[in-house]
Amino acid sequence: MAISTALIVPPVFAETPEDLFEIHCAACHNSGGIGNPGLAPPLNRPVFWQALGSKAPEYLTGVVVSGLAGRLDIQGQMYIGLIMPPVASTTDEELIEIGNWVLQSLGETEEVLTQDLLDAARESQPSHANLRAMRPAVD
Template identity: 50%
Template sequence: MTSFKIAACFTVATLAGLAPSFAADPEPGEALFSENCAACHNEGGIGTPGLAPPLNRPGFWAGLGDQAPAYISGVTLHGLNGTITAAGEKYIGLAMPPIADLADEDLAAINSWVLGTLGETKLAVSVEDIAKAKAEKVSAADLRAMRPKSE
């Protein structure tokens, strides 16, 4: 088949809606989340009952308000342990380890994706927010105290 015939077939298939579709690459934050967070929080941040809470909870992120970037940065940098309730489920002995081996840019991309896509907020996390969270050395008790009382 000549290249003209191949191009013509592809054009007809495209016009008829039969051409293969190519998925766009996920945004960097989503890809980094899949590589670094989904093992516990699951793809799409739906959580793993008894292990890791869901992150796809817009009400939770809205309840944090302007503190959401500081909260998520504190959790990713310093970890979170203890007991929390998320989406009506109690997580006893939660042990979210700090993510210490990623670049600040990557952490900011992950956190921004969680806030924007899973949390449905217009908030983002900057590299400066990550640097500030590193310097603050916030405790798990401080992070738990930031959590909204209801979602």
């Protein structure tokens, strides 16, 4: 008689926005948003987020709603050919928490991502070209 050894994995409960980032974003953007060379750019770049200024929440909501593709040159690393898909694995509340953590903790800004901005991005579906055009030339 064969003995079954089932792996029991407890559910993952996020307690902080950083935990949510680890669950939903770190597979590509790495723990703490440090990026994965050639795969996904680092998000822990305060100069970038601060250069976006008041447009940072609009840019971030556009990226999570529409995804992003196209050539990006960031800190000497080229990202091309890979597409960040729209984020679909979170609730709006989680997405807002993650977005605010990125803007405020990684970006060192006081900018805030809101439900209204998320709804507006879903309605307008910003193009990848428009999102790339919003990017400041600081990388």
